[in-house]
Amino acid sequence: MTKPLAELTTLRVGGTPRELHECRSLPDLVSTARTVWESDERWLLLGGGSNLVVADEPFDGSVIHVATSGIDHVEGDESRIRVQAGEPWDSVVAYAVERGLAGVEALSGIPGSAGAAPIQNVGAYGQEVSETLTNVDFLDYDTRELERLSNDELGFGYRTSVLKRGRKGVVVGIELQLEPSTLSRPIAYAQLATSLGVSLGDRVPLAEVRDAVLALRASKGMVLSVDDPDSVSAGSFFTNPIVSERFAHGLPTDAPRWLLDPDAPESEVKLSAAWLIERSGITRGFSLPGSNAAISSKHTLAIVNRGGATAEEIMQLARFVHLRVLGQFGVNLYPEPQLVGVTL
């Protein structure tokens, strides 16, 4: 049974694949992937569909929907958990918080599956999954074999990993090493510290951090909710650009920037994509004439489907934003979601 990917992606766009395989068990996932790969046709892995922009045209190939579930403890270590790839990421966070395991509490409310979390090294409010992820079980496209890839082998960076940069295969499970503690990891994000009424570096009960993060995220339309039209998005549409410190000197002095590694010979800074977009004149709620795609009314970084938008309308708005920021500041914005059959 196939159906439009618009029904399986949070942006609600995407054409119908020729075949849609929903894999609910590990053996099914492994054998389906191997069979699909043998046929040499186009294929796409799908988790929660929250980081994808898929073209409206029919997808001439197979979509493998990773729908496995389960969270287990590694024997003999109550703070180490193994999670099946299709388990919703936020269930993993809730599980950890409830059991007094610290390390992922600031990643509360990120949509999508556990298996996709390492793909772009999900991060928010001062934490990234790479800080707690020890390894992934991976079905490698080239060898067709299951192997365990360690954190080091995954080449994590800001919103990236070797899996996002082109290593092909299926993450079938992930392992996290958490800290047995009812207190959070030290708070590392100023806005979160302010909302909790604590200082950076303080440790706070896990549930309080989770609640504060969920509230902050909801205020920005970053928690999926049927009641929030601004959450019909793929989250942040652009990553924060990284430029050389020398280039950043030429930007307006009030442009927010964070020095990445002060010891590097050619030091780099991370800029705020949201600031660049706003300063280029694009405001919250903005849309192109006649289009059903719009900038979120709560957050300039998200592009939302206001109802009935096509993938092309989403991309037209993304191109407009990209060109405005490039023209005004000479900075290239890169899309955060994976683009399938569409281009910036």
Ligand SMILES: Cc1cc2nc3c(=O)[nH]c(=O)nc-3n(C[C@H](O)[C@H](O)[C@H](O)COP(=O)(O)OP(=O)(O)OC[C@H]3O[C@@H](n4cnc5c(N)ncnc54)[C@H](O)[C@@H]3O)c2cc1C
């Ligand atoms: C409202 C909203 C808020 C968001 N906030 C954040 C945020 O704060 N921080 C953040 O980092 N991201 C955020 N995101 C983006 C998104 O939630 C994450 O990137 C998430 O990890 C995507 O998971 P998914 O299962 O939905 O992946 P999908 O969208 O289904 O897939 C994304 C990519 O991963 C691949 N993939 C999926 N599953 C697997 C697998 N098992 N093995 C190998 N490849 C796989 C897909 O082929 C695709 O290329 C947000 C998105 C939304 C809609």
